[in-house]
Amino acid sequence: MYDLFFQKFNEKIALTAEEEALVKQYLTPKKLRRKQYLVQEGDVCKNICFVEKGALRAYVLDETGDEHITAFALEGWTLGDLSSFIKAEPATWNIDALEDCELVLISKQAYDELLQIMPKYETYIRLLMTDAYMALQRRTTYMISLPLEERYLAFTQMYPTLFQRVPQHMIASFMGLSAETLSRVRNRISNRK
Amino acid sequence: MYDLFFQKFNEKIALTAEEEALVKQYLTPKKLRRKQYLVQEGDVCKNICFVEKGALRAYVLDETGDEHITAFALEGWTLGDLSSFIKAEPATWNIDALEDCELVLISKQAYDELLQIMPKYETYIRLLMTDAYMALQRRTTYMISLPLEERYLAFTQMYPTLFQRVPQHMIASFMGLSAETLSRVRNRISNRK
DNA sequence: GAAAAACGTTGATTTTTGTCAACGGTTTTT
DNA sequence: AAAAACCGTTGACAAAAATCAACGTTTTTC
Structure with missing residues (x-):
């Protein structure tokens, strides 16, 4: 307990x-x-x-x-x-x-x-x-x-478990962004690799 | 001392x-x-x-x-x-x-x-x-x-002495804004009163 | 098990903010 | 005392983000 x-x-x-x-x-x-x-x-x-x-x-x-x-x-x-x-x-x-x-x-x-x-x-x-x-x-x-994409990556590394477990629109809210913007940030990151 | x-x-x-x-x-x-x-x-x-x-x-x-x-x-x-x-x-x-x-x-x-x-x-x-x-x-x-104008007012109340003593472009930086944007925020606030 | 709600994405558009340049008025430096 | 740097503001423009609407999918609810 x-x-x-x-x-x-x-x-x-x-x-x-x-x-x-x-x-x-x-x-x-x-x-x-x-x-x-x-x-x-x-x-x-x-x-x-x-x-x-x-x-x-x-x-x-x-x-x-x-x-x-x-x-x-x-x-x-x-x-x-x-x-x-x-x-x-x-x-x-x-x-x-x-x-x-x-x-x-x-x-x-x-x-x-x-x-x-x-x-x-x-x-x-x-x-x-x-x-x-x-x-x-x-x-x-x-x-x-940090610019948005770097900030997202930094947060991902800071809280790896959290980002897997929690819906993305809540992560967006936590970062002070709209859900749509975070979705586009993630898109840009995966395209650039 | x-x-x-x-x-x-x-x-x-x-x-x-x-x-x-x-x-x-x-x-x-x-x-x-x-x-x-x-x-x-x-x-x-x-x-x-x-x-x-x-x-x-x-x-x-x-x-x-x-x-x-x-x-x-x-x-x-x-x-x-x-x-x-x-x-x-x-x-x-x-x-x-x-x-x-x-x-x-x-x-x-x-x-x-x-x-x-x-x-x-x-x-x-x-x-x-x-x-x-x-x-x-x-x-x-x-x-x-908080939206920008409310945020500025809240910060002003939180740190009254600071905001009088420090150049505004540093306050802007502290708030994550450009100096120009803060200047315009202040302008909008004083116009609305 | 069906209906409803929640989720993530995309596109079109509007709003917000940053950037660049210029200015007059300080303050600081030398 | 003159020159340089700094400060706050404004305007015109570009970039970024929010908003609104729609969608197919998944998850939750009853």
């Missing part, structure tokens, strides 16, 4: 069996069916979720009601509307399941308490935030500096 | 005078003249810098030699090529001073050691990363979901 969670945790910082048992007390498992919401815009995001199995996406709606995907999460990734979670403010993101999911949830209270009582948890979170921040910096750097 | 650094530190987590003195031993002051580099692409980014005074920018060069600004830093902000710093890999960013600067540097060795010996430093870094990550998420969400 928590296998992947602790595998990833231990990759960042090793835990003893006792420590794992302690952390486990603060976690809640949750199953989510395809198309179900984890968070809706306006709710406070009460949990951060770790994906044991399945796939999720986060998106925002614009004034014309169009969806813009801001993030994905596959097995081993962590997702939530972080600002809403940390500041206990209404979420601006919607998060729903693209496939049936098995998740590990950490509530805000559990998060705060673990940070207080367990230095290794703070180290884990520090490293998680650092990695997430570096990944997002890379994404934004590519966004503003 | 380190006034603003410790002011910001204490806003996140309070230090005693003794603790401040300890941290101070790990810091190095540095002055940078306008146009001087803190890091150049290809170097390993050996320090993260905190801005006591002045302004810096980070940028990448594309294949045609054009600059794309990825980040700015004003007084009280922290900047570096984080991936390069953490992984000791060659930097992909260039960082230079837009104005004469007074900086506080933390070397990788000092960073690692402080994290080891001082739990409050780890808390400080965790909060710094969390805040930086949330800010970057907001920026990228705006990037893909």
Whole structure:
């Protein structure tokens, strides 16, 4: 149930069996069916979720009601509307399941308490935030500096599994493009080889 | 010399005078003249810098030699090529001073050691990363979901001081636009009021 | 198992943005 | 103090991307 969670945790910082048992007390498992919401815009995001199995996406709606995907999460990734979670403010993101999911949830209270009582948890979170921040910096750097075809190729290499698993119009949305434009970009790339 | 650094530190987590003195031993002051580099692409980014005074920018060069600004830093902000710093890999960013600067540097060795010996430093870094990550998420969400004029207004509110202090063609670059387009966006906004 | 919805692609057209050139007015350099 | 570089804007034009519509296929729903 928590296998992947602790595998990833231990990759960042090793835990003893006792420590794992302690952390486990603060976690809640949750199953989510395809198309179900984890968070809706306006709710406070009460949990951060770790994906044991399945796939999720986060998106925002614009004034014309169009969806813009801001993030994905596959097995081993962590997702939530972080600002809403940390500041206990209404979420601006919607998060729903693209496939049936098995998740590990950490509530805000559990998060705060673990940070207080367990230095290794703070180290884990520090490293998680650092990695997430570096990944997002890379994404934004590519966004503003690479021409479209190179950007698509770079993203493909950055997220190989994701691009196989998720419909292309969602990838387009994630990249800030229309589905048609992405289709044409892919066409140009395969023609030039 | 380190006034603003410790002011910001204490806003996140309070230090005693003794603790401040300890941290101070790990810091190095540095002055940078306008146009001087803190890091150049290809170097390993050996320090993260905190801005006591002045302004810096980070940028990448594309294949045609054009600059794309990825980040700015004003007084009280922290900047570096984080991936390069953490992984000791060659930097992909260039960082230079837009104005004469007074900086506080933390070397990788000092960073690692402080994290080891001082739990409050780890808390400080965790909060710094969390805040930086949330800010970057907001920026990228705006990037893909807001139409140009709203995006410009949102950025103006997000970084009011920055937009007054930095030339507009750099703001344009930061937003992934040409200088001419930004000029026209501003024009449309002032006409519609 | 049939109907409906979702998906990816293509073509025609419109809208948006970039590019190039020029300008007057700064600021910086020497 | 003069020369050079930089800055923001504008106009004319070219390039890129979005939009709209249609299509055959696949997947989901009931």
